[in-house]
Amino acid sequence: MTTVPVERQTRAGRLIRSSPALVLASAIILGVFVLVAVLAPWIAPYDPDAIDLANVYSGPSAAHWLGTDGTGRDTLSRLMYGARLSLTAPLLAILVATIVGTLLGLVAAWAGGVVDGILTRVFDVLFAFPALLLAMLGVALFGKGLTAPVIAVALAYSPYVAILVRSLVLAEGSRPYVAAYRVQGFSGPWTALRRVLPNVSPTILAQSTLNFGYALMDLAALSFLGLGVQPPTADWGAMINESRAAVLAGHPLSAVVPAIAVVLAVVAVNVVGDDLADRLAGRTRS
Amino acid sequence: MTRLLTVTDLALRLEGGSGRELLNGLTLHVDAGEIVGLVGESGSGKSLTARAVLGLLPERSAVTGTVLLGDTDMATADAATARTRRRNDVSMVFQDPRSGVNPVRRIGDFMTESLRLCHGWDASRAKRRALELLDAVRLPHPDRHYAQYPHELSGGMLQRVMIAAALSTEPRLLLCDEPTTALDVTTQAEIIRVLLEQKEQRGMGMLFITHDLNLAAAICDRVYVMQQGSVVESGPADEVFRAPRADYTRRLLAATPTLEPRTSDVPTPDAPGTETPILSVSDLRKTYRTPFGSSTAVDGVSFTVRRGEAFGIVGESGSGKSTIARMLVGLERADSGSIVHTDLAVAAGRRGRAARLARARARQIVFQDPYLSLDPRRPVGRAVEDVMELHYPGRPGNVARVRGLLARVGLGEQQAQSVPRRLSGGQRQRAAIARALAVDPDLLVLDEATSALDVSVQAQVLELLAEIRAERGLALVFVSHDLAVVQGLCERTLVLQRGSVVEQGATRELLARPTSAYTRLLVDSVPHAGWDLAALAAERTATLGRDADEELTPHRP
Numbered sequence: 029m030t031t032v033p034v035e036r037q038t039r040a041g042r043l044i045r046s047s048p049a050l051v052l053a054s055a056i057i058l059g060v061f062v063l064v065a066v067l068a069p070w071i072a073p074y075d076p077d078a079i080d081l082a083n084v085y086s087g088p089s090a091a092h093w094l095g096t097d098g099t100g101r102d103t104l105s106r107l108m109y110g111a112r113l114s115l116t117a118p119l120l121a122i123l124v125a126t127i128v129g130t131l132l133g134l135v136a137a138w139a140g141g142v143v144d145g146i147l148t149r150v151f152d153v154l155f156a157f158p159a160l161l162l163a164m165l166g167v168a169l170f171g172k173g174l175t176a177p178v179i180a181v182a183l184a185y186s187p188y189v190a191i192l193v194r195s196l197v198l199a200e201g202s203r204p205y206v207a208a209y210r211v212q213g214f215s216g217p218w219t220a221l222r223r224v225l226p227n228v229s230p231t232i233l234a235q236s237t238l239n240f241g242y243a244l245m246d247l248a249a250l251s252f253l254g255l256g257v258q259p260p261t262a263d264w265g266a267m268i269n270e271s272r273a274a275v276l277a278g279h280p281l282s283a284v285v286p287a288i289a290v291v292l293a294v295v296a297v298n299v300v301g302d303d304l305a306d307r308l309a310g311r312t313r314s
Numbered sequence: 315m316t317r318l319l320t321v322t323d324l325a326l327r328l329e330g331g332s333g334r335e336l337l338n339g340l341t342l343h344v345d346a347g348e349i350v351g352l353v354g355e356s357g358s359g360k361s362l363t364a365r366a367v368l369g370l371l372p373e374r375s376a377v378t379g380t381v382l383l384g385d386t387d388m389a390t391a392d393a394a395t396a397r398t399r400r401r402n403d404v405s406m407v408f409q410d411p412r413s414g415v416n417p418v419r420r421i422g423d424f425m426t427e428s429l430r431l432c433h434g435w436d437a438s439r440a441k442r443r444a445l446e447l448l449d450a451v452r453l454p455h456p457d458r459h460y461a462q463y464p465h466e467l468s469g470g471m472l473q474r475v476m477i478a479a480a481l482s483t484e485p486r487l488l489l490c491d492e493p494t495t496a497l498d499v500t501t502q503a504e505i506i507r508v509l510l511e512q513k514e515q516r517g518m519g520m521l522f523i524t525h526d527l528n529l530a531a532a533i534c535d536r537v538y539v540m541q542q543g544s545v546v547e548s549g550p551a552d553e554v555f556r557a558p559r560a561d562y563t564r565r566l567l568a569a570t571p572t573l574e575p576r577t578s579d580v581p582t583p584d585a586p587g588t589e590t591p592i593l594s595v596s597d598l599r600k601t602y603r604t605p606f607g608s609s610t611a612v613d614g615v616s617f618t619v620r621r622g623e624a625f626g627i628v629g630e631s632g633s634g635k636s637t638i639a640r641m642l643v644g645l646e647r648a649d650s651g652s653i654v655h656t657d658l659a660v661a662a663g664r665r666g667r668a669a670r671l672a673r674a675r676a677r678q679i680v681f682q683d684p685y686l687s688l689d690p691r692r693p694v695g696r697a698v699e700d701v702m703e704l705h706y707p708g709r710p711g712n713v714a715r716v717r718g719l720l721a722r723v724g725l726g727e728q729q730a731q732s733v734p735r736r737l738s739g740g741q742r743q744r745a746a747i748a749r750a751l752a753v754d755p756d757l758l759v760l761d762e763a764t765s766a767l768d769v770s771v772q773a774q775v776l777e778l779l780a781e782i783r784a785e786r787g788l789a790l791v792f793v794s795h796d797l798a799v800v801q802g803l804c805e806r807t808l809v810l811q812r813g814s815v816v817e818q819g820a821t822r823e824l825l826a827r828p829t830s831a832y833t834r835l836l837v838d839s840v841p842h843a844g845w846d847l848a849a850l851a852a853e854r855t856a857t858l859g860r861d862a863d864e865e866l867t868p869h870r871p
Contacts, residue, residue, distance in 0.1 A: 203686050203687075204681045204682075204683065204686045204687035205686060205687050205688055205689045205690070207640075207645050207679075207681070207687075208679070208681065208687050208688075208746075208749070209689075210644075210645065211643045211644065211645065211674060211677075211678060211679050212674050212678070212701045212704065212749070212752075212753070213670050213671045213673065213674030213675075213701075213704060213705065213753075214700075214704060215667070215670070223689060223692075226691065227689070227690060227691055
């Protein structure tokens, strides 16, 4: 006997949570960003590293739509090229974090007992360090550049994934269908990897999408601090960092443009991730 | 006689989307002092009718017709008027008492809050009333319960608290939505007794929603039989159940298992099973230990199941019957004792793939809720195929076998390609049975396998099980709380109480002439014509002790 749930959703909540226009806009923004990053060498109007000292801090013009920076480099071109690193680095970090976190979480939940106890304590310890702090530690150990921050961010985000996967698998594993697999003679690892994991993967995917936004922000912050990508390579965080002097000198545009790109990307990823989570959750659990 | 509720031509359609008609031309009435039953299968609109009476219909629904509660039309009343009626004239008791209370507040808070907040009573007056009510619903220690938290009470006690709370505003009409469905049969009798007593004392009218026709027949003055949002038959309960006019009522009645009237000369049928035991269980024990203590789930249980026999295990919740079922298929490990499966002398206790598969081929299980026991993302045909491919990889004709097996349980090609959520409850359980049969086991354990199904679907599934059993010479261990179902299916039955065997023997014999007081109590607690609740209460007290209800059963998923 089921009772019919009374539909109760405030108008504001409905607007914010599931506005299809917002989701569509976010998806379009992400699509454009990815497209621009891929096509940068063909569509960028200038070489991103080309210095033009005669044309420093020029405002938006027909030649330079978004102006130039302190060494006369075209902001639009740098933004386009910067998208490549600024989007790939977090993607890589999150990919690693998701794989490592999922495996560890799955092992912890499935093995239980001592293994679970030890792994959970390790996650707890890693949780104690903010992602950015871990990343700075990584940079201090391995040096500046792209590799260290990506590894560090991957390390910092894997416990989030692991804890999520652990609780998902624990909940899923207590369902009778998993017991049914056992009784039918399927082995434990097979059930865990081939059946339980795919069944919880939508939630993992959705969480990773959200993590991507945070990782993008963290990596941009590292670049801004001068610990990530090194000049002259174009990267949104690095662009903001390089433009600090320009902001003080009264030319905010070259800092504001990449900052807006970061904000747009993070918000769009979050909106799309949220929507994805809702949709997938709705599809597997009716 | 005062008319409390008049529903006239009520129709309800959800707006947008499917635009399904959930209620359609519903007409009924309830007078003071009578119990009106609303019976039907799930989805027939019983609960929705109760919501309409409370003025709590889903938003975005189109309602026509009138729901007159006194002189207020609850279908069109504004929120404030509907609330006033709910505060003063009508109350409701729901199925699951535990989801109806705030788990972190005391029973006393729960009992007094509506009196204090809605009626402006002061705390001491509200407390006096609450204690009176707790006493009226026959809770053993009102003072103590007043200060207790919900988790300290058993389900039956908590349901009494819910009834007491529903009565606190002296309603003239009480709506009961499956108030005893989640409870054990002995507890159900006690709750019904309390409800009937209160009805007598207060002269209330009751609208009693239930899927259990036996219960409706035993307590209702009049009944309405609902099907897909409409009333298909109504009238005095004994008339409707004795001489049903509507086809649907007849089908429902035919599908409802009833305990046969007790007669002294019941012939004991010959068990079709041969004498060779397929399963011998001896002195099985299992204790669950938690940081707060331990509870013995199974305490020295022994029985044998013969080849091809249907063996019933009955008991109330917490009796250990599900634990035994899980131990039989290796999902739980016994602390001590042995489970010897004749075909499995070799593989018992061994590790490794071959032993695992051999064990799987010896026995299979079907769980209570097929929606949870089927992989949510696997089409059911593929699920059966998976099992077949695991045990007989690459065997020619596997696909045809899967199709044949699904056809045998009544599932077509289209259903085979559907994921569980696209199937009905009955179809899901058929799929689960097909999956269990894919490895051709000799023993099938059924753990409350028909309890979650509607009666007509349950009847079909039981029939299917009986047929398959005859075809394959399959032995069944049927674990259930429902004596009537067990009587219809099983040759021999074992009665469990708190982990121990009370008695076992030929089912008909056992239920007709129980040798133990506990079995007799179980049999008498099943609703039937001429149900004597006072005598039953005395028997219950004598058998279980006055405070038996206070004992908390260990709560496991």
